[in-house]
Amino acid sequence: MTTHLLDVDGISKSFPGVQALKDVRFRLDRGEVLALVGENGAGKSSLMKILSGIYTKDDGTIRFEGKEIEIDGPRAAQALGISIIHQEMNLMPHLTVAQNIYIGREPRGLGGFVLRERALNKKAGELLRRLRIDLDPRQEVGELTVAKQQMVEIAKALSVDSKVLIMDEPTSSLTASESETLFRLIEGLKADGTGIIYISHRMEELGRIADRVTVIRDGRYVGTLEKGSFDVPTIIEMMVGRHIDENARPATIDTHDNDVVLKVENLSTRSLVTDVSFELRRGEILGFAGLMGAGRTEVARAIIGADPKTSGTITVNGKAVGITKPTDAVRHGIGYLSEDRKALGLLLGQTVSENILLPSLPNFTNPLGFVQPAKGRNVAKRYVDQLKIKTPSVQQVTKLLSGGNQQKVVIAKWLERDCDILIFDEPTRGIDVGAKDEIYALLTDLAARGKSIIVISSELPEVLRLSHRIAVMATGRITGFLDNEKATQNSVMELATRGHE
Amino acid sequence: MTTSTPPTPTSSATAPEQINPPGGTERRPIGQVLRSQLQQSLAFATLVVLIIFFSISSSSFFTVSNISGILLSTAVIGILAVGTTFVIITGGIDLSIGTGMTLCAVMTGVFITDMGLPLIVGVIGGIATGALMGFINGLNITFLGLPPFIATLAMMLIAQGLALVISGVAPIYFAEQAFKDIALGTLIPGLPNAVLILFACALVAYVVLSKTILGRYTFAIGSNEEATRLSGVNTRKWTILIYTVAGIFTGIAGVVIAARLGSAQPQLGTGYELQAIAAVIIGGTSLLGGRGSILGTLIGALIMSVLINGLRILSIQTEWQNVVVGIVILVAVFTDSLRRRREA
Structure with a gap:
């Protein structure tokens, strides 16, 4: 031998x-x-x-x-x-x-x-x-x-x-x-x-x-x-350990007649974003596709006030709003879920319940300002059930959860904070193939219940799987919008490479 | 349209995208070299400006005797700062150097005055005391896993207590002129030996830091300790050695201050560690580890002495001198963080 x-x-x-x-x-x-x-x-x-x-x-x-x-x-x-x-x-x-x-x-x-x-x-x-x-x-x-x-x-x-x-x-x-x-x-x-x-x-x-x-x-x-x-x-x-369909598409839901909840007009930033305009309707999932560096994350950061904008107006539920810092965005119900969950989205050493309640903590205090843990735990438990977060208890330290379940904790956090507009930056980065499906189902379900969602993703099958409509960006501009029925990997790539000779 | 590599959206966490012409050999642009030395150059410029300012303000500043006095007053802090530069480059901190220095001075007194041992034995004993303290610091940090701040805070208190107990809370005087000459003799006319010792210490430290394995691992540990360990370097051993080296310099400082004062003063010492750390930071060594230089530390120590001396000559109250030094530290660390923010 x-x-x-x-x-x-x-x-x-x-x-x-x-x-x-x-x-x-x-x-x-x-x-x-x-x-x-x-x-x-x-x-x-x-x-x-x-x-x-x-x-x-x-x-x-x-x-x-x-x-x-x-x-x-x-x-x-x-x-x-x-x-x-x-x-x-x-x-x-x-x-x-x-x-x-x-x-x-x-x-x-x-x-x-x-x-x-x-x-x-x-x-x-x-x-x-x-x-x-x-x-x-x-x-x-x-x-x-x-x-x-x-x-x-x-x-x-x-x-x-x-x-x-x-x-x-x-x-x-x-x-x-x-x-x-x-x-x-x-x-x-x-x-x-x-x-x-x-x-x-x-x-x-x-x-x-x-x-x-x-x-x-x-x-x-x-x-x-x-x-x-x-x-x-x-x-x-x-x-x-089971079969996964790579070519799935969302159920066709017509959101064209729903109210516009977020309207962005002529948004520009100093570095990259140029004249970006789009509308997001209630119950809609709008995908942002494009190559690395096309400016998708930069658009999201400018909208939530994390980076300064040089021009542009943002309208939420028909009212023009001034957003200059992330707290303004949260106040207007816009939650941003960063691609870097571990560094920017979670306190990994804290429990599931503490993470979910963090932005809404003032709602869980008595008049003297003391936190009421029992009240908070019940709310956290509700989210664990509702979003099917796999954790032994809400007292579990977040670090010990899998990537997919950590993402769900971040989602729960923004839901509790009454965010109706959720911007997901690479929602399944670092999440296993099997757990991705669960996140997709969750996003689709959230939209069906009236949340409006923006999904920024570099994975084309993911954008096609989730989005009702797709905005494609190249070099800081939106080069086109595609309805899901008409979008293919090729048509998206064609728009994404426009301007790149 | 020429296509250039657009920055990746994830670039916030990483180094800025750098576009190099394909095929061209890369040389470090002069700007980059300058930028990495910025803090040090800035410190040097500050020192020059201070000297010019005080020279114009007062005719008694730029005289041989005053400059020699400034250098003498830099010696002790300077030697401590040189030693602790090693520790700070590893990302650690040593709070025990001030009172540790006092304990070394007291032990030197015990050996020479109380026990009547020969001068050279007493001096070596004083320095060995420092080395032992550094060694114990290193053990506590590596094997007990204590944070450097805690381990050396404990050593600071222990050294202070021991110095008082051993001396019976009374100064130990040195009778021999030869001992006092260690600091105050003038091998070079007009220049106290203490200053020569400082320069010798700095020179040795410079060579060790830039030309030897010990220096390389000092930077490596400060840059990424885990990566250094995974590369097969025995980081525990080297960390202990680095704290021991800092302890040796503490011992030298103890001997020098005892010689300069002609006595070991057990009540002295607290506050010296912070001044030494301040000098290191003003000189551009990063508290986060991985970056620093002996030359910078020397300049940092000189800035502090020049400032204090100059303010005294301008008849500014002693109380205000600390305020000024505090502001200088704020400015120095702020410019350092500005630079880092630009790099990020």
Whole structure:
């Protein structure tokens, strides 16, 4: 029997209260790319942290080149030739590219204490040239774009002679052409015999680079598909455990005769937004589509007063309103749900109930200003039932909820604050495929009950799935409106690229 | 129409999009270098302006004896500030350097005056006291996981208490002139040795910070401790070492102040830590970690001494001097945060 490069079997790991991994297995051969897929929280990252020595496993065996091994720290993994490119940036922004790549392994002189900076830069320069990454070794990493920082991470991982390279969502912040550069790099590494474990949420990439796909769900092994036998719907079904329709559309509801609740006219900002006008009707879901940087988020931020506008009027329920700061927007019933939920939408360390009540706290105090917790908890409980928020209790700390349920907590917060106009910026970013459907159903239901909703999304199927009408933006302007029945991915893209030759 | 990369909507959380011409080799533009040194250059400009202002205002300011006096009064704070620059670059803070310095001075007195040990042994003992305190700070921060603020606040109180207990709340006097010469002798005519010690300390610290592994990991830990640890660097070991280095400088400052006063004054010391931290911050070292320089710290310490000396020469009440120093700190940190806001 030939030995595999890496043979992982029966791995289990539990944290207090959570069984993160149970009896997970996979194997990796030299010169192949194994894609490891699963929903957020399926246990991919925990598994990779065990391999790179950050966590220790509770049970199971790891065989490396046929020998059973224990990995008891990052250094042990490095010594074996297992390197990892972390999903979250693991760079020192104040150090240069070269200093980051060789941190802990700097060329040294004089008893190992003095740095040989010139040798360091030369070494890094040679590495970058070999990898065909166009970066100056002496540039400070904090000054680079996210994509270039990602390239530094990759160069760092490849600077040691790795036999196993783990990439945790390496393309999540790369453009298409940068991803292509990365794929070529991966092909070169494969040819050299490196085994690569590739974690990604981008299904379309798997066909491009993966030799095999291993799926895990809820910390358990589901199955492995060989090249040629996997397609995206099958993989998604294995990940989610049920079938998901990618081409769904909303039920046709005619909202054309409903009252206009929000009217924006000639809105412009200093930086990008130019002469944007649109109307939003009661019960309508208006999608905002466009490429990255088209100005969709900027329109939302200008409407709610988070950024200054240079011109434009906003009318809510027929009355012109002056909105210069977010509190004004909330007062007029406009709630904005940021794409960065964790940083801008939630107090992660606080309970579900505290988060839901936060903007409406004055309604839950007695005349002396003391908060009445029981009253608040009942209201929070009502939302947990109504929005089907999966949480053991309203006293649960929000951090411990899944992405989809966290999003529901944010929605509950604005509903309690009596917001009739809800602006969702990337409502399902970071939410699992399975939980997305629930958010879609919730948004559709909210609209049916008379809320008016704007959905900003970079995922075209999502915009088409949700919106009654779609506004398409390009370079800060609205290039057209499409009714859902007439909209296709192509017609939206055509409008989104208008003005880009 | 030429297409340029539009900023991504998520750019608020990330570095600004930078467009580089494809194929062109990237060199750091001079503007960028200047910007990263802005705080330090600003501090230097402030120092020059202050010196010019006081020189014009009073003829007794820019004289050899006054400048030498300013330098002498900078020495102790300067040495403390140089040591604590390391700690602040890691994103930490050391509140124990003021009273710690006093304890080191008292221990030097115990060794030399009370125990009659040779001078050199007493001096090394005083410095070792500082190193031990720094070492314990480092242990408490890394192994007990205490926040630096708390760990060093506790050490500040412990050092203060010990200094009083050991000395019996009375000054310990040094009889030997040779000891006093450590600070007040003049190897270079007109320049007290204390100033030479400050410059030597600064030079050593500069080399360690910019040319050695210790310096590199000081910046790395301050920039992103977790990333440094995951890169296989033993961050605990280096953190302990960094606090120990700061402690050594505290010990040197203790010896210098004892030599300068000819006695170890157990009641002295509180407030020195804040002045030293102020000097570091005025010099452009970021309290958030990852950025800082010894040269900046030296300039920061000089700004404070020049200000205090100049205000005294202009016969401004002592009470007002603190107000002015407070305002200088506000302005310095404000310009620093302005710069960071522009970068973000």
